[in-house]
Amino acid sequence: MKILQVIDSLPATSGGSRFVTNLSKKLIEKGINVEVLLIDGRKTHFLEDLLQSGIKVHWLGENINRFHPRYIKQVATYLDKYDLVHVHIFPTSYIVALASLLNKKSAPIIFTEHSTFNSRATNLIFKRIENFIYSRFAKIIGITPEVKNFILDNLKVADIKIQTITNGVDIEKITFTQDISRIDLGFVEEDILILMAARFSKEKDFQTLIRSLTYLPEQYKLIMCGDGLKKQECEILVKNLNLSNRALFLGNRSDIYSIMKVSDINVLSSHYEGFGLSIVEAMAAKKPVVASNVPGMNNVVKDAGLLFEVGNDVQLAKHLLELGTNESYYAKISAQCFERAQQFSLDTMAEEYINQYNDTIKDKL
Known part of the structure; x- marks a missing residue:
């Protein structure tokens, strides 16, 4: 199984950065082939940690505007090279969802929602866009039940499409x-x-x-x-x-x-x-x-x-x-x-993601 983790960047004090780094390293330990794609590959200790762990990391530039739509076409070229694509954090969610429109052979995409509040989902105009973006994902993971409930309350996403996997720490x-x-x-x-x-x-x-x-x-x-x-x-x-x-x-x-x-x-x-x-x-x-x-x-x-x-x-x-x-x-x-x-084991979290990866890949076959 070959997985691509996609996130906009790896800021040095971001919980999302630590999540992607810890999950990627733990998946490697469990025999999963993992690579990481960054929109902005500016140097941080998280990027260094991934590289020192032998994980292949791709990036589209350094100290760049992560929101620029020109990266959609570049990201599209990666989407058919893996069994599954796992996406984190806005604006990466938009970039990958739109990139999947340009690559008809795209692997299934899982999106992890890391926040209990998303202003786009509560805005009358952006809500429609958000619903379209979420429709491009095969599965959505909420990191707590409250995250899942926010999505269900504010967006047109079927309950069966959303799973909850609690974060884990090392x-x-x-x-x-x-x-x-x-x-x-x-x-x-x-x-x-x-x-x-x-x-x-x-x-x-x-x-x-x-x-x-x-x-x-x-x-x-x-x-x-x-x-x-x-x-x-x-x-x-x-x-x-x-x-x-x-x-x-x-x-x-x-x-x-x-x-x-x-x-x-x-x-x-x-x-x-x-x-x-x-x-x-x-x-x-x-x-x-x-x-x-x-x-x-x-x-x-x-x-x-x-x-x-x-x-x-x-x-x-x-x-x-x-x-x-x-x-x-x-x-x-x-x-x-x-x-x-002790309830928040990184090992348990990784196993639950592997189960979701396997189920999602099987559903596409």
């Missing part, structure tokens, strides 16, 4: 990752380190986390790993709140698991979130997690970590204060989070 890799010294990051042992690792994008809500720091004692320090269009806005907010000595922007990091393990608390503050891969990785690192109460991620976190309402910096600060001052509570939440992480 628990063993996280467990055996070495810690780094907090001293090397510029902190002291007494500091309580809060980490949020995510892109600075519209769906993420770094601002609420930054504001929550104003309610906390001086020893609470914030580490933000990632990059994106909203980063400068957050840097200005930190400066305006006089938090520059307590909030550190580390940019994109290839050693994010080490930073997770040296941090005391991991937070994912979002406006919407399909799953929250980084929050499960933090759970696997035996750290307590605090996350926004949004569909998809709330079911991953509830009864293990802690939830706060979107934008409620006071509620978030109360959770962080309790975790930082109550050792038994901290230990309890950490243990619950680690136990929950």
Whole structure:
């Protein structure tokens, strides 16, 4: 079985990037022939990881406009060279769907929807386009039941065409990752380190986390790993709140698991979130997690970590204060989070995708 994974690019702090990288490597381990196609092949540690793993990676250019329609024709030339094409993330979904119109011998296409919200699906004009794009896919995978429900509620997609496969994380890799010294990051042992690792994008809500720091004692320090269009806005907010000595922007990091393990608390503050891969990785690192109460991620976190309402910096600060001052509570939440992480095995996820690949290929025969 020969599979092509297609994604627009592999940003250094993207959950989609980590998903495609982890899935591709695990499929190779299981004897599946996998290649990856990127619209934009700009260099990141995820691309390097794939190449070092011996996975063949194609790309159409570097630092290019991923939305340009000229790539449709180029992508079309790949679609009949594989048994199945697995697509991730907009705009790749559009590019591949339209490319399939140009290649009548195209392999069947599976699309994984990674988000519980898609503004195109709720827009009266774009809804028609979205329905057409989804019609080009043999099967659609939602990463949580909430993702599947969003599709069913907003688009004309048959229930039988949509499956749910929950994301998985590489628990063993996280467990055996070495810690780094907090001293090397510029902190002291007494500091309580809060980490949020995510892109600075519209769906993420770094601002609420930054504001929550104003309610906390001086020893609470914030580490933000990632990059994106909203980063400068957050840097200005930190400066305006006089938090520059307590909030550190580390940019994109290839050693994010080490930073997770040296941090005391991991937070994912979002406006919407399909799953929250980084929050499960933090759970696997035996750290307590605090996350926004949004569909998809709330079911991953509830009864293990802690939830706060979107934008409620006071509620978030109360959770962080309790975790930082109550050792038994901290230990309890950490243990619950680690136990929950065991439910999200990368190996199980890969097996479920292989089953879907086999069924989809058989359906075309």
